Amino acid sequence: MSEKTHEPRADKVAVVEEVTAKLNEASAVFVSEYRGLTVSQLADLRKPLRESGAEHKVYKNTLVKLAATAAGKDGLIEHLTGPTALTFVSGDVAAAAKALTEQAKATPALVVKGGMMGDTVMSADDLKVLADLPPRDVLLANFAGALQAPLVKTAGLLQALPRNFAYGLSALIEERENAA
Numbered sequence: 001m002s003e004k005t006h007e008p009r010a011d012k013v014a015v016v017e018e019v020t021a022k023l024n025e026a027s028a029v030f031v032s033e034y035r036g037l038t039v040s041q042l043a044d045l046r047k048p049l050r051e052s053g054a055e056h057k058v059y060k061n062t063l064v065k066l067a068a069t070a071a072g073k074d075g076l077i078e079h080l081t082g083p084t085a086l087t088f089v090s091g092d093v094a095a096a097a098k099a100l101t102e103q104a105k106a107t108p109a110l111v112v113k114g115g116m117m118g119d120t121v122m123s124a125d126d127l128k129v130l131a132d133l134p135p136r137d138v139l140l141a142n143f144a145g146a147l148q149a150p151l152v153k154t155a156g157l158l159q160a161l162p163r164n165f166a167y168g169l170s171a172l173i174e175e176r177e178n179a180a
Contacts, residue, residue, distance in 0.1 A: 012063060015059060015060075015063050015067075016063050016066045016067045016070065017067075018067075019059055019063060019064055019067035019068075019086075020067040020070045020071045022055075022057075022086075022088045023067060023068065023071035023073050023076075023088075024071050025088075025090065026088040026089055026090055027089055027090060027093055027117065027118070028089040028093045028096070028097075028115060028116065028117040028118070028122075029073065029076060029086055029087065029088055029089065029115050029116050030054075030086070030087040030089070030096070030097065030100055030112065030114070030115035030122075030127060031076060031079035031080065031084050031085075031086060031087075031112075031113045031114055031115050032084065032085050032087065032100065032104070032110055032111060032112050032113060033082050033083060033084055033085075033110070033111040033113055034058070034083055034084070034085050034109070034110060035082060035083045035109060035111075036109035037107065037109045037110060041107055041109070041110075042056075044103070044107075045100075045103045045107070045110065048099040048102075048103065049087060049096060049099050049100065051099070052089075052091055052092055052095035052096040052098075052099050053089065053090050053091015053092055053095070053096065054087050054088060054089040054090070054091060054096035054099070054100075055087070055088045055090075056085055056086070056087045057085060057086055057088070058083075058084075058085045058086075059086065061080040061081070061084060064076070064080055064084075064086065065077050065080055068080075072119075073116055075116050075119075075120075075121035076115065076116055076121075078114075078121075079113040079114045079115070084113070087100055087115070093117060093130065094130050094131065094133040097127050097128075097130040097131040098130075098131040098132075098133075100112055100127070100131070101127060101128055101131040102131070111124075112124045112127055112128075114126070114127065115127060117130075
């Protein structure tokens, strides 16, 4: 008997390459289980994710495992059991996590399993913590306010120096005039 070697089908190779590229480009990837979701529920999920700069796609787990290994994202493999979907985040990671976890609360059939942000493996609880962060613009405003406060105090002190000097000089002149 001759042993046949199977070449992977071109369409499967293309999918692995596509997923590998998406994994390399994404700032974060979340894994969720969609067992029992209807097509309309999946559409309802994709809209808020798209608005936060994320894309929600379903691929075969075996192909995603090959892509995860190729992209150096082996930490995703532990989450790839059952009917899973990937959320590739290129925008605000916290906003995408919030959109995904809010949809999971509204749709119990959607189960957030975990993911990766950069090289860090994340559990479902880590994603919930990330989802609870304030939006990016609020964080930036808070940061700007924290930077501005010392500057305002410094400006006030610098303004007070010439004013206090002028008051002191005026008092000295007045004192000399009264003494004369």
